[in-house]
Amino acid sequence: MKNGVVTHLASYVARKRGDVRDKESWALKDEQLALWEADRRVWSDEVPLNADLAASLPLIPVIDDRLVTATTDGHALYFDARFSATLDTASRRYLQAHLLWHCAFGYLLPDDPEHALWHLAWDHEINSLLLQQGYALPSSSVLFFAKVTRPANEVYDWLLTHPALEQELPTDRLWQECLTSPSSRHARRDADFRLGTVDRRLTESWRAHTRMLANDYRCTQHLPIPIAKRLRDL
Template identity: 45%
Template sequence: MNTLNTVAPDHTSSLNRCSSHPTPALSAALSSQADQELEKWQQDRKHWEDALPVLGWLSHCLTLQPVEQPGFTTVSTDGRYLYFCPVYSATLTDTERRFWHAHLIWHCVAGHLYAPLGVHAHRWHLACDHEINSLLLALDVPLSDNAVLFPARCGHSALQVYHWLADHPSPQSESTPDIHPAALWLYGASALADPALIALWRRRAHLAAREIPALPTMVAAFCVSR
């Protein structure tokens, strides 16, 4: 039996069931634009099932959720949902949308669902974005034009890049278009890390390294190290 199936989304599993933690306010009914954009994100999953199986599998671990909430104008994830603003989504090309889809998945795999106490929030976000964008490069996922990447630090951990950025002359000049998972509390989500959810994503990372063929060495090693 393929052990990947044991951690695929399953509404009967307590590990995958959405908890009582609050999430960004969700509309009772979606607009026609939200429905149209949701279909695009769903089609990305089908694209990856053939083109990049690791993303095809991991994407099903997140529920796609359009958010039509004032002030929420980009994309984010809390490890259960992948949130996107339909208006923002409509401005993206297929390549850009698939980049953000993959980017948010790897925030979860990397354990970026919270921020260590005392870190500088923007610098930590830059470091996390760089870490996973380096992995996406290894997976041959095209990056968006505004993706955070410090070529001299490819292969370095988020913590290493965070400390390196302390000497950056102007870190505020670097932008992070998405919302870091740890900052979702500004939009009504829980500010507390969920250890069970983080452990679940760690397990998924280990399974991906073991079960999915042809992962680049760098990516497989990263998954094993979670």
């Protein structure tokens, strides 16, 4: 799962060397990148399964109005450095872990045009898992208490009759939502924000990778039994 890691990071370094026009932007991006990388080092001891998942996903800080918060295309994790700077440590670690598990579950490519519903269902299942890993979820996180621990496909069916979906707003963005260019000609666009190809081969590759890691951590304190059971069904 490490294909493309060197390419993404080399591109980031090369652009930084070649573009010195906006020193404040580069300083902010470097500052926030260091924090996200430090969070991964914490996981090496506290949540090693997440650290192993993260090893396949380079971190790319950007300043781009198409993104606003953070997203993943299964090849890298992209986050807007301006948004990241508003987060406290717990919220930042939660967001990175949330994006990791989008990849781990293969939750990158919606099964039908109702991608907004799938995003809510996916976020619910991922956040239920993060609770079991001990994360404190931000108050804005998507979580339906009537369906805690239920899989995304079941939650999706339930959401079809939900009376107030407009109140549910995911923090992260699906990669498809970042393809539309901002209408303003003054909008910020970052050359490092380059989404890759997302297809079934990629999502299946991630699921296979996650099953392998789950088997490695089976019967250890780092893989709670409910999570282990769910990953067997990937």
